[in-house]
Amino acid sequence: MATLNNEVKAFIVQALACFDTPSQVSAAVREEFGIEVPRQKCEAHDPTKRAGRDLAKRWVTLFEDTRKRFREETADIPIANRAYRLRAMNRFVERAEKTKNIGLAMQILEQAAKEAGDMYVNRQKKADADDEPVVPTAVSVHVIDARKRDAEPERSPG
Incomplete structure (x- = not known):
């Protein structure tokens, strides 16, 4: 394999900095420049x-x-903003209600409730007893899979 020119190296470094995986970067280099670069070589450009x-x-x-x-420009992306997502969900619910798709409307309403209730944020607010300011604290999340059973079902004799 030939050495990569600076343009390709810069492309790889910038893609990795934007959290693309080495496999994604390898495919992007193949598409953009027509050069086969193994993912291991791409990973070597991630400090x-x-x-x-x-x-x-x-x-x-x-x-x-x-x-x-x-990371700084993420705030400029509308979908990264909670208010934008809630407004979009509101439009979707109205459209689902107009078409009498109640199941879809309920799913969107559930999603909006999760969004508004900080379900996807790994913190909770905690006030001190002395009326000190509210301080966000880390919370551990425990996910329960309702499809799995903790114990084997009892078998009836016979």
Whole structure:
């Protein structure tokens, strides 16, 4: 395999900084540049991984800058905003009700209740007894799979 030019390396580093997996990056390089790059070689351009520990300073700086910008720009994406998602769900519920699709409307309403009730946020508010300010605290989440049974069913003799 030939060495990669700087344009391809920059593409790989920036894609990895945007949390694409090495497999996704490998496929994107094949599509964008027509070059086969194994996922292991892509992973070597991620300074957060062991394979990328010896990455040149230039690429580490590009990675860090891109990741920082990516995280900051997430706020500019409408769907990342709770109010936007709730407004969209409201439109969907109204459309489902007009078409008499009550099942879909109920699913959307349940989703909206989860969204509004912080079900997808891993924190809860806790007030101190001395009326100190409300402080978010971490919460562990325990998921119960209703399809699994804890014990074997009892068998009737006979």
